[in-house]
Amino acid sequence: xxxxxxxxxxxxxxxxxxxxxxxxxxxxxxxxxxxxxxxxxxxxxxxxxxxxxxxxxxxxxxxxxxxxxxxxxxxxxxxxxxxxxxxxxxxxxxxxxxxxxxxxxxxxxxxxxxxxxxxxxxxxxxxxxxxxxxxxxxxxxxxxxxxxxxxxxxxxxxxxxxxxxxxxxxxxxxxxxxxxxxxxxxxxxxxxxxxxxxxxxxxxxxxxxxxxxxxxxxxxxxxxxxxxxxxxxxxxxxxxxxxxxxxxxxxxxxxxxxxxxxxxxxxxxxxxxxxxxxxxxxxxxxxxxxxxxxxxxxxxxxxxxxxxxxxxxxxxxxxxxxxxxxxxxxxxxxxxxxxxxxxxxxxxxxxxxxxxx
Amino acid sequence: xxxxxxxxxxxxxxxxxxxxxxxxxxxxxxxxxxxxxxxxxxxxxxxxxxxxxxxxxxxxxxxxxxxxxxxxxxxxxxxxxxxxxxxxxxxxxxxxxxxxxxxxxxxxxxxxxxxxxxxxxxxxxxxxxxxxxxxxxxxxxxxxxxxxxxxxxxxxxxxxxxxxxxxxxxxxxxxxxxxxxxxxxxxxxxxxxxxxxxxxxxxxxxxxxxxxxxxxxxxxxxxxxxxxxxxxxxxxxxxxxxxxxxxxxxxxxxxxxxxxxxxxxxxxxxxxxxxxxxxxxxxxxxxxxxxxxxxxxxxxxxxxxxxxxxxxxxxxxxxxxxxxxxxxxxxxxxxxxxxxxxxxxxxxxxxxxxxxxxxxxxxxxxxxxxxxxxxxxxxxxxxxxxxxxxxxxxxxxxxxxxxxxxxxxxxxxxxxxxxxxxxxxxxxxxxxxxxxxxxxxxxxxxxxxxxxxxxxxxxxxxxxxxxxxxxxxxxxxxxxxxxxxxxxxx
Numbered sequence: 001x002x003x004x005x006x007x008x009x010x011x012x013x014x015x016x017x018x019x020x021x022x023x024x025x026x027x028x029x030x031x032x033x034x035x036x037x038x039x040x041x042x043x044x045x046x047x048x049x050x051x052x053x054x055x056x057x058x059x060x061x062x063x064x065x066x067x068x069x070x071x072x073x074x075x076x077x078x079x080x081x082x083x084x085x086x087x088x089x090x091x092x093x094x095x096x097x098x099x100x101x102x103x104x105x106x107x108x109x110x111x112x113x114x115x116x117x118x119x120x121x122x123x124x125x126x127x128x129x130x131x132x133x134x135x136x137x138x139x140x141x142x143x144x145x146x147x148x149x150x151x152x153x154x155x156x157x158x159x160x161x162x163x164x165x166x167x168x169x170x171x172x173x174x175x176x177x178x179x180x181x182x183x184x185x186x187x188x189x190x191x192x193x194x195x196x197x198x199x200x201x202x203x204x205x206x207x208x209x210x211x212x213x214x215x216x217x218x219x220x221x222x223x224x225x226x227x228x229x230x231x232x233x234x235x236x237x238x239x240x241x242x243x244x245x246x247x248x249x250x251x252x253x254x255x256x257x258x259x260x261x262x263x264x265x266x267x268x269x270x271x272x273x274x275x276x277x278x279x280x281x282x283x284x285x286x287x288x289x290x291x292x293x294x295x296x297x298x299x300x301x302x303x304x305x306x307x308x309x310x311x312x313x314x315x316x317x318x319x320x321x322x323x324x325x326x327x328x329x330x331x332x333x334x335x336x337x338x339x340x341x342x343x344x345x346x347x348x349x350x351x352x353x354x355x356x357x
Numbered sequence: 358x359x360x361x362x363x364x365x366x367x368x369x370x371x372x373x374x375x376x377x378x379x380x381x382x383x384x385x386x387x388x389x390x391x392x393x394x395x396x397x398x399x400x401x402x403x404x405x406x407x408x409x410x411x412x413x414x415x416x417x418x419x420x421x422x423x424x425x426x427x428x429x430x431x432x433x434x435x436x437x438x439x440x441x442x443x444x445x446x447x448x449x450x451x452x453x454x455x456x457x458x459x460x461x462x463x464x465x466x467x468x469x470x471x472x473x474x475x476x477x478x479x480x481x482x483x484x485x486x487x488x489x490x491x492x493x494x495x496x497x498x499x500x501x502x503x504x505x506x507x508x509x510x511x512x513x514x515x516x517x518x519x520x521x522x523x524x525x526x527x528x529x530x531x532x533x534x535x536x537x538x539x540x541x542x543x544x545x546x547x548x549x550x551x552x553x554x555x556x557x558x559x560x561x562x563x564x565x566x567x568x569x570x571x572x573x574x575x576x577x578x579x580x581x582x583x584x585x586x587x588x589x590x591x592x593x594x595x596x597x598x599x600x601x602x603x604x605x606x607x608x609x610x611x612x613x614x615x616x617x618x619x620x621x622x623x624x625x626x627x628x629x630x631x632x633x634x635x636x637x638x639x640x641x642x643x644x645x646x647x648x649x650x651x652x653x654x655x656x657x658x659x660x661x662x663x664x665x666x667x668x669x670x671x672x673x674x675x676x677x678x679x680x681x682x683x684x685x686x687x688x689x690x691x692x693x694x695x696x697x698x699x700x701x702x703x704x705x706x707x708x709x710x711x712x713x714x715x716x717x718x719x720x721x722x723x724x725x726x727x728x729x730x731x732x733x734x735x736x737x738x739x740x741x742x743x744x745x746x747x748x749x750x751x752x753x754x755x756x757x758x759x760x761x762x763x764x765x766x767x768x769x770x771x772x773x774x775x776x777x778x779x780x781x782x783x784x785x786x787x788x789x790x791x792x793x794x795x796x797x798x799x800x801x802x803x804x805x806x807x808x809x810x811x812x813x814x815x816x817x818x819x820x821x822x823x824x825x826x827x828x829x830x831x832x833x834x835x836x837x838x839x840x841x842x843x844x845x846x847x
Contacts (some may be wrong), residue, residue, distance in 0.1 A: 009610055036610055039610060039613040039614055039617065040610075040613070040650070040653075040654055040657075041657075042656075042657045042660065061617050062617060062618060062621060064614070064617075065613075065614035065615070065617035065618045066614075066618065068610055068611060068613075068614040069611060069614050069615065069618065072605065072606075072607070072611065073605075075548070075602045075603055075604045075622070076602075076603055077598065077599050077600070077601055077602055077603070078531075078549075078558055078561050078562070078565075078598040078599070078601035078603060079595055079598035079599040079601075081558040081603065082558050082559075082561075082562050082598050085558060085559065091558075091559055106559070110557065112554035112555075112557075113553060113554035113555055114554075244643070247642050247643035248643045248644060250643070251639075251640070251642075251643040251644065254553070254554065254607075254639075255607060255608070257554065258554055258605070258607050259607065286681075287518065287679060287680060287681055287693070288680070290518065290519045290520075291518075291519055291638070291642070291678040291679070291680075291696070293519060294553060294554060294555050296519070296520065325520055326519055326520025328524050328525075328555040328556070328557045328560060329557040329559060329560045331737070331738075331739065
């Protein structure tokens, strides 16, 4: 894959490293031409192929290993990471835009790794994602990432009208604390892309996204939804192929998240679970995909609508539930939320007015 | 929660400690009179020890690093730790030696790394293993299952579906490895190799805070001796966090390179007693069209890890993902197995499978050279891994039917994974696999997906075996996307 270091090193000739010419010529004779092939061979295997002594092989391997790791930072202790986080009040979280929900999620979604938002249709997945596009633009001290968002649509047309509505509420709410976040500015930092096939998604992930991410203008990448493409293109008999492509995509997303420090959020659909005792729904795409997910959040909606149209003019809000199924930093919790014209909120009454910041 | 006394007790349960070959305490007492000067230490240290009044090994027997530092008035912790270790080892070996005139090679002439040096007798290895100790998990059930915790000198693998607590166990172990020796720990540092971005330092701090709080309470226990209490006082969050070294690997080549430089890193950090790779599977489940290459690279990694484990006396802990294996042409053959194929199964000495049964987390020991297959329930709390309160006590007497111990996947729609390709190498799913891996009744779904012959037979498979895709088709044909209760009544 372009950009990942394994592919880079599989093209880099071993000659480019500062290694003794005698050892280089032995490597050439042994047919070991690229940096990666040194590490992909066991020490004894290298000795056999090149005729070098054990000590020479050891020196060579550690030299190559250091070169490969030169780009990544040296090991840090948990203490230094902890102190950095504490001093900067920045733990690598992306706020979901509501204090109540954020406190249940301990600050929001995890920026590292891959976050999945799964749920039945009309549970509020897209609403949550749209809100993330806006919160990402908040400064880091306010739970954002002070950068924009990429929104990759695969199943529907991007809900521009709804985004416009949300940006207006959002900029109004933050007009005092962050006057620079105008509705115009907010929408300018959301990059929308429509993708209809897996091959075009792969192309996006391989070429277009890295170019965009390297500008540093993007803090969150949202794919809405990952399930739509994979469920459409692969049938019942192609589970193995589907798993392989999913894993490549997932690995690519992990790589993007790690190398550009962006949060990756994937929307997933659900599938019916058949059990003797009834059953319910579970996120789609199976175990292969689940293994790639770092944090899994499911959304559901309560079908009994809380209608109070008669007594006051508060619009009806369906009670919905956000559940953390697994996440490295969170216990399994669930919290109620409501979707209103202003966005997603944890408190029904707060949903319509501007929350205190 | 596990009391430190219990931790101590677990330490004592080690086989070699309880083995008394000579059966004569008097003989042991005599051997403890062995002079300090005969220990394999540098002469300057020997002189220092002698000048402070240490004469025999007995004097050093129950001393900790902290106390020794006070006695000698030096702060070179590495040297002190070495002294304590040498003294402790010699005590253990002496107390277990059959006779002073033993024809065995003298233990102190043997290489300190024990396992890797040639010409070591099995008896010595057994004694060594007793001294090596293990890292507790803070769940008495899991510790008991593993024989006192995650053993040093071995490769232990935790497998499980997502969300079962693999990462949490790794973080707990990385914290627990720093429990000082007087409190029943190994007093070491940890190398944590994160391949999935799931190392969240806040969570580490949370688990560490709970552990530190727990250890500090020992200080108020006046029944403990001063040395233990001093060690308990010395534990702090900063020390625990400073002892965890994090490496982040973004692809398999970086992982290979990191494993290669580990030995160097550990030589410069001799206190490292734990290497965690969370997870080994992440970079090896994509991008490999050539399965034999993948297996070879995994082999290289596992060889390096086993070598590290034995030569540096440290525990290696790996996590592995799970996959669904379907055997071609066999109906109801789908079962959840650890990922990375059959050949990887040989890489770890101890293999623990995490599963969920009736909303309870369970750890099942499926491979161990020393312990029988048992299942231990556990819970994950804000403080970390703990015993399940419901079934505290002896879990081995309440065995759970093996057929129920399988790791339950998060979803029903099983699918074949890369493992199906292992068939191309002539490695078919092993039917003699422990009953652990039997599919649950009604869940053995799949019915040979990916095989055109069996696909035609899909109508004959029970409802629960139907694939997700067929639901999709039905749902869409009915013009609604959400699953409906009637979907369940076919």
